[in-house]
Amino acid sequence: xxxxxxxxxxxxEVVTDYLEERMPGExxxxxxxxxxxxxxxxxxxxxMRKTIRGAxxxxxxxxxxxxxxxxxxxxxxxxxxx
Amino acid sequence: MKALKFTRSDRVAPFTAITWPSPGEWLTVDxxxxxxxxGVHGIRATVLPTxxxxxxxxxxxxxxxxxxxxxxxxxxxxxxxxxxxWNDETAREFSLACAHHVRHLEAESARAGDYAxxxxxxxxxATAGASAALVGYMAAHAAEADSPGGFAREREWQAAxxxxxxxxxxxxxxx
Numbered sequence: 001x002x003x004x005x006x007x008x009x010x011x012x013e014v015v016t017d018y019l020e021e022r023m024p025g026e027x028x029x030x031x032x033x034x035x036x037x038x039x040x041x042x043x044x045x046x047x048m049r050k051t052i053r054g055a056x057x058x059x060x061x062x063x064x065x066x067x068x069x070x071x072x073x074x075x076x077x078x079x080x081x082x
Numbered sequence: 083m084k085a086l087k088f089t090r091s092d093r094v095a096p097f098t099a100i101t102w103p104s105p106g107e108w109l110t111v112d113x114x115x116x117x118x119x120x121g122v123h124g125i126r127a128t129v130l131p132t133x134x135x136x137x138x139x140x141x142x143x144x145x146x147x148x149x150x151x152x153x154x155x156x157x158x159x160x161x162x163x164x165x166x167x168w169n170d171e172t173a174r175e176f177s178l179a180c181a182h183h184v185r186h187l188e189a190e191s192a193r194a195g196d197y198a199x200x201x202x203x204x205x206x207x208a209t210a211g212a213s214a215a216l217v218g219y220m221a222a223h224a225a226e227a228d229s230p231g232g233f234a235r236e237r238e239w240q241a242a243x244x245x246x247x248x249x250x251x252x253x254x255x256x257x
Contacts, residue, residue: 002226002230003222003223003226003233021119025116025117025118025119025149025150026117026150028117028118028119029117029118029150029153031118032096032097032118033132033133035096035097036096036132036133036134036135036212036215037134037212037215037216037218037219038212038216039212042212
């Protein structure tokens, strides 16, 4: 039996489950064990938290109309292509 | 019961970012303890190297359950005293000891050798925090790459080293 642990790649894949508390305790344990020694993943988790906080406070009026139109066009194109 | 707790600088819990109250004051949680989710978490000395951070505290927990290997969770807890012996200097000593302990593996398989060499390269600049934790982790992986079960054995050795060097042998409840 090998060492039970999460790699950086695995941590990135499950970070939303961790933040939304949808992860079983044993997996949270492995997740946090990884954070102890991995500055990169710790930074990534901090960035995710800041993004969620920032995005959560945004209202529709906060977006510049030109940027909003550009984003909507991008989404429409993406929809057409998929 | 008495237990141990690693925190970031200034008593900040490493994962929740909660600041623990001053030593002696209780931190209380209303909900039932759950691993890595709810409750006041502490550790036993046997898992010290896995949870290394900037500060190490002796703590007291009430309403305790041991819900994972070496991890105890209570409904309330308080800091008792800072383990002054844990600092950048002893963290570096620990890192050098870890690297030295697997140094002989540098000549073994490529994978074990790479881990051992990485540990040796990183140890001299390690401080109390993630860098010391990483050296211990690499040394344990060197041992595992050399022989199955080596990771756990190396972690045991590292825990014993820390327990002895930091003078934590006294409280039997920490073992």
